[in-house]
Amino acid sequence: MPELDEHTPVLQLNRFDQLRHFLTIDGLSCQHLTDILDTADTFIEVGSRSIKKVPLLRGKTVANLFFEASTRTRTTFELAAKRLSADVLNINISTSATSKGESLSDMLQNLEAMAVDMFVVRHAQSGAPHFIAESVTPRVSVINAGDGRHAHPTQAMLDMLTIRQHKGQFNGLTVAIVGDILHSRVARSQIRALNVLGAREVRVIAPDTLLPVDVESFGVKVFNDMSQGLEGVDVVIMLRLQKERMEGALLPSESEFFRLYGLSEKKLKLAKPDAIVMHPGPINRGVEIDSAVADGPQSVILNEVTNGIAVRMAVLSMAMSGQIAELAADEEVI
Template identity: 50%
Template sequence: MSNEAQTNSDTSATVQRDSAGRLRHLITLEGLSREELTALLDLAQFYVRSPGELPARDQTLTGHTVANLFFEPSTRTRVSFELAAHRLGADVVNLDMQTSSRVKGETVLDTIYTLQAMHADILIMRDAEPGLPAYVAGFVAPNVCILNAGEAHLSHPTQGLLDALTIRQHKPDFSQLKVLIAGDITHSRVARSDLQALTTLGAGEIRIAAPDDLMPRPGEFANARRFSNIDEAIAGVDVVMALRIQRERMSSAHIVDEASYHRAFGITAERLRKANPDAIVMHPGPMNRDVEIASDVADGPQSVIQQQVTNGVAVRMAVLATIARNVQARRQLT
């Protein structure tokens, strides 16, 4: 891990717990124990429903107000947090950050203080600035919780959880797993949170594959085997996670040619045959079809991409419910 990433990770892991060691915020998966991760996954599985069934609901968040503050574009994460909060009985506010007072020059903290004054007590944040969720968590009122919905290139904890849940549903013995994460690793907060979750849950082998200019710096992903050849990396794996090229985080000098990338690194049906026959294919979305993943693979029988989306709502319900219960437990002791 780079010095910048390590500093941010250490700060986030510390600030997200209350004085009793309970999770008050969820900013990173770094520092969570296997027992904590497993408890979140077990609760998420409780909330999972099969296609065609009515969604799970309860009133855990009755009386709470959840505010979605997405300073970067999002579809899956924002909508799934909104649905999760509604299904737990919360009031939900979605801020259009393109027309918010932040555009007019208001600071993030002033935006937070305004929401606090309106009794919003669970704030879900996505932002391109590293360290912002942990920074904000240090200033909020004691009853307010911060949930990280995507922080720069560093962290996306609920995506890491939903990916772990999806894998567990198909491959419950993590110790036997060989997992490949392939694509734009250097800019991927998903890859970092997935690595944290998989490492804590005891995954047998984690591989990362990327062109040299999309491979993270030395010191990062220390628990993963590095490959510059996708055909070697995919051989014999149980899970294939494809990542999109994140042009929005690249300078114009480093923009990748899509056709060349697909030839060299795209997950195609031919390449997938090198993995184990029962390997599953994943993608956090949004997909660039026929760039990092071929359409026939994304829609094929080994794909669990739509299951990831379904699991996203269940995981975010589990996180919201857990955080709310921890806050209630703290109130009862004070």
Template identity: 55%
Template sequence: MTNGSIHNKPELAQYDTNGQLRHLVGIGGLTAAQITRILDTADGFNTAPGTAPTKVPLLRGHTICNLFFENSTRTRTTFELAAQRLSADVVNFDVGTSSRTKGEHDLDTLYTLQAMGATLFCVRHPDDGAADYFARHVAPGVSVINAGDGTNAHPTQALLDVYTIRAHHPDFHNLRVALVGDVRHSRVARSTIAALQALGATDIRVVGPNAFLPHDVDQLGVSTTTDFAAGVDGADIIMGLRIQRERIQGSILEDENDYHRHYGLTANNLAHAKPDAHIMHPGPINRAVEIDADIAYGPNSLILEQVRNGIAVRMAIMALIAGGRTPNDTT
């Protein structure tokens, strides 16, 4: 679906003329105030670990469709739980058993599900710009949330990341963040960098081998280094990133053991970091490649907190998009 790339079109208006969030396809264009409103709304939906969540009737009558053209555990499950806790009906699209295997165009799939009454689509797709493409073609009163498109964007992951960070480091202006790993192919990295910058963060480092450093570093506004020790020095947050094998043409990583030795989040490598630096990772993690299990689930890790916060943040986004709208509202 490359003809839908947002890089060839003006930026989609994600807010309507009344200032209400209509779609969420990217972080670009969102102000600090708009992001903060999403995070503050998520506070009202978050529950403590071990506490039974409260179901609210905010989206009763709505049908949320998880339109996932790529595999997912965390994102799809948390979108499903978020919609259920808002009392919406949920449809999980299974690409492997759909008419897409018979040659149906993705847009025809969208139109078909829309005709069945879907009012909000959570879209994951391997092509850059797919969520934007769908958002431009849905009917009035129907919305799209980008659940990850190609290497382009993953805005809900970015929002849950900054939500998690805010709970431990509320002053973004003095925050120091190191992103370690495959930033070049990471939609998470691009969206999280944009969200951090919108909230005032200026000290953002990208750490990894040359093959994983972004080509457009000047546009991203971050510093880069191949030196792990220098990159994590003084960082408050160290976020590991998965090697995006499915988005890499050919083999640019010759030796995973060598990568783990030099760039893995291990006890030896993290000896160069602050003792109280928090560890994050968007998942899924590859143990003994980008992170060791004892680090992923150690006392400094926020990884499971990220997962838990994903439900509240996605509830907030759905609530702000559709909470004030009836299922038949076309405004």
């Protein structure tokens, strides 16, 4: 499977400008992202019902294909699909036929033969969901649940929903993203979403060893000093050190990283008094964030988890609607 090229065309909208796949934030307009947030807003109250179900995907089948370990993302996608009344297949990749030598293409074709309507894909290789989206039939939609260092669009959108809930709008906001920018697909998607939605300034704070060489081209302001970078920000997003993706010694030690770039109560005071603290998880307490901050009054980390279900319900339902609309138009032509 080829690595994703930055110029690879992403055909995630149908001819009616509706979501068909959801692979990346790139190529989507402010209106597209706002539509996702507005749709997610309508699903938030479903979680408080005695019967947490709506019938939008009744009769549809969603297959979760997670080639990487995950807890929050896989679980919230499963809950989202079930709350939309879909049937859900959780494919255990380690015990699937791919472990016996079956190709990814053959596995997909077999699942399509079982009338699966949507694949939710998490993969260590950048571009895997794009490859799958190009390979499936028109009757299947593909959702990217995180691929390599490339993108994690639903995580970015649940973060945008959380920010909008607490700050009302994006215009005028200064957002700081702190930590392992180099290996973070989440940061790339967050930066793109924040810029599209109109944030005043997006900052990244990290040592040079944890910054991409072309990071300025992302549309961010770069800080190596946390005290300077946190000054007057509205939102602080902490990132996990992704040691599983690191090659070589990029850090002197975890304790030294926490001293320089970990978020403590003292450092948080440099931000605005009403700043919110976010983290996509999993949290490494005492490495990138102090427990007093993670569990403190400015933390909205658990709100992010709750919002993940609503956002993923929105994306699943919108992609299915886009698929149905395009298929109906094709049938009319025939």
